[in-house]
Amino acid sequence: MYVILVYDFDEKRVVKALNICRKYLTWIQRSVFEGELTEGNLYLLKNELKKIMKENDSVIIFKLEGKFMVNKEIMGKKISDNNIL
Template sequence: MYVVICYDVSDDKRRTKIHNILKSYGQWMQYSIFECNLTETQYAKLRGRLAKLLKGQEDNIRFYFLCQCCQGKVERIGGPEVRDDTIFFV
């Protein structure tokens, strides 16, 4: 599943921890936005890890799921090229 993850975390220390966790699951796109291509198991594990760090009313994380058709409709202007994390085995 392809997921865009956005977060708004008030505390610098918690925000850094969340950023570091997300770096191991996907590509950092902008300040608090990641794009991740995850299996259901990876998503469940990631969601659990992130939930443990959040403070109820102060923080929030949003998960936007994009179908394959919608992924092809993403437009980008400027910024560095998006790296391709696809691995092919022959």
């Protein structure tokens, strides 16, 4: 499945969240990631994030049937070198 993940973590944990997400997905902008994941890897990613999350942190995961069902338009500075979509 194709996944877009967005997180909002306290600045004390943001680097940990960044490093966890980069193990599984492609970083595209600040706290935004995208990429293909198996159900198993999505499960692992979610569990790793849960271990560092506190009460005010949040993660939103968009699951898509495939990356070809998304039209991405980039305006302004492109942060990532990977233009997957």
